[in-house]
Amino acid sequence: MAYLALYRKYRPQTFDKVVGQEHITRTLENQVINNKISHAYLFCGTRGTGKTSVAKIFARAINCEHPVNGSPCGQCNACKQLAQASNMDIMEIDAASNNRVDEIRELREKVKYPPVVGRYKVYIVDEVHMLTDSAFNALLKTLEEPPAHCVFILATTEVQKLPATILSRCMRFDFKLIEQNVLCDMLRRIFDDSGIKYEDDAISFIAKEGNGSARDTLSIADMCVSFGNGNVTYDGVLQVLGVNDDYKLCGLVQDIIDDNAGEYLSTIDKLVKDGKSLSMLARDMSTYFRNLMVVKNCKDYKDLIVVRKDIVDRLSEQANSLTNDNITDFLDEFGQVELNLKYSVRPQLLIETAGLKCMKLKKKD
Numbered sequence: 001m002a003y004l005a006l007y008r009k010y011r012p013q014t015f016d017k018v019v020g021q022e023h024i025t026r027t028l029e030n031q032v033i034n035n036k037i038s039h040a041y042l043f044c045g046t047r048g049t050g051k052t053s054v055a056k057i058f059a060r061a062i063n064c065e066h067p068v069n070g071s072p073c074g075q076c077n078a079c080k081q082l083a084q085a086s087n088m089d090i091m092e093i094d095a096a097s098n099n100r101v102d103e104i105r106e107l108r109e110k111v112k113y114p115p116v117v118g119r120y121k122v123y124i125v126d127e128v129h130m131l132t133d134s135a136f137n138a139l140l141k142t143l144e145e146p147p148a149h150c151v152f153i154l155a156t157t158e159v160q161k162l163p164a165t166i167l168s169r170c171m172r173f174d175f176k177l178i179e180q181n182v183l184c185d186m187l188r189r190i191f192d193d194s195g196i197k198y199e200d201d202a203i204s205f206i207a208k209e210g211n212g213s214a215r216d217t218l219s220i221a222d223m224c225v226s227f228g229n230g231n232v233t234y235d236g237v238l239q240v241l242g243v244n245d246d247y248k249l250c251g252l253v254q255d256i257i258d259d260n261a262g263e264y265l266s267t268i269d270k271l272v273k274d275g276k277s278l279s280m281l282a283r284d285m286s287t288y289f290r291n292l293m294v295v296k297n298c299k300d301y302k303d304l305i306v307v308r309k310d311i312v313d314r315l316s317e318q319a320n321s322l323t324n325d326n327i328t329d330f331l332d333e334f335g336q337v338e339l340n341l342k343y344s345v346r347p348q349l350l351i352e353t354a355g356l357k358c359m360k361l362k363k364k365d
């Protein structure tokens, strides 16, 4: 059997399976239950937060013969027919590639015809901000007088680019970045369900790299599953992502604290010879300093940082031996390295001198 990407295999089919957007799914469920459907919705938010998944569930729910708690039942004739990609009642339009006025005019012609299967014809317009001005005007005409059987769901990652005339005609929902612990729970559930073995540290790391996006989290998970042949380990995740081990970073930071230039330089040299990316190293050092800042200043720091569990105590010792000024100085230095790496012909030197400058700044304090 062909391998199905986790993101496709676990695309939610009911509202209760959508992660991290309860403020939206509850409202939509209630609209289905109370049969109060609007004609135009606007879904805003970063990529991978569930806009299209929620739009598709809603489109099926309002056509379902016996919705269950506001979600499509998945069993009735309408649900079965609308689950097929070839159905004529749920139309997905990518505005990035169909942004011209002619295409929107064509859509306006089509909306007149009633749905084939259920009660509503649903148009899901992805990346709606990509439409041209004249296409927006054409769309607006349809939104002003929509046929009773028509529902528009406009989705966008850049809501600030939409004209006010469109905004004022839509019921707006803002999709949040998905919280780290919600992404972790999602990964555990999916790995357990697929019989994939995993280490807890690996799960947190994948979720962190997913940056609030379920889609990105699952594509990283997919790579790690393939890499580890069904066994997702922390080391495997580091290798797949090319990021640096917390132990190594902790050692480098300790060298800075101890003013141990010799050790610092030889570790950097070794990392470079091992083929580590210098921009990744600079980024990881900045993240490490950010973690120190959080540990130093926040009581509930354990919820706010993602590091190997066995390194948390070391991190807290290091945070105690530094002042906030030290840490912001270090962040400035390595932030500069991240910026300058692109233009440098000798990138290794940048990271080396940044470390030595940090040692000097720490001594001055």
Ligand SMILES: [Zn+2]
Binding pocket: 063, 064, 065, 066, 067, 072, 073, 074, 075, 076, 077, 078, 079
């Ligand atoms: Zn149904």
